[in-house]
Amino acid sequence: MRNFILGIVITIVLILAAGFIAVHFGLLPTTADATPPAIESQIASSAMDAAMERHAPHIANPVPVTDENLIAGMKLYSMNCAVCHGTLDYNPSLLAHSMYPPPPQIIIEPLDDPEWHIYYAVRTGVRYTGMPAWNKALADEDIWKVTAFLSRLDNLPPVAQDEWKKTYGVLPKSRDGGEHNHSMHDMHHE
């Protein structure tokens, strides 16, 4: 029994010493443009999902889903989020591989999380990543608008699609990767 306890104590001391050496002698990597190993991404994303499930209130989006609000969400996205998450012309962000972990390109690969999850992630940010908590920078209502927009990227009403095309030069893609074709859009603008 004594040896067993001694073994545990020595193990703990060795782990602490290894940690100290790694920190003190600069062995820990600091570069942000590396790709996280798959196992690390997997653990981080499970931890994230479990924490969301536990902490985020499962509430419905209180902002009505109108053309106006979705277009406002689109503009909020372009101004605040596109720099990291990719622009509405379907180009990846120039910073797509410059952060650790890298920001997901959520226009190219739309999120499939419920709105309460997206809202909470945007409002409170994600610790140890470059994802800011937006609660001091955006009004609550605006966070819900951008959430509504991101949840309907491939299912926007025609007026919002037209606005997208007018501003960013391409039509939003549908889930199968093709362009939406609602017959009116070209006629509107020509």
Ligand code: HEC
């Ligand atoms: C400075 C860069 C940066 C900006 C600006 C930024 N994000 Fe992020 N965002 C990140 C990074 C990095 C992650 C990845 C976090 C992770 O790995 O869990 C992320 C993750 C997310 C996620 C996914 C969270 C999850 O559940 O995994 C959502 C949703 C999101 N961002 C929305 C937004 C919105 C909306 C905006 C604008 C209001 C925004 N982000 C602005 C860097 C950014």
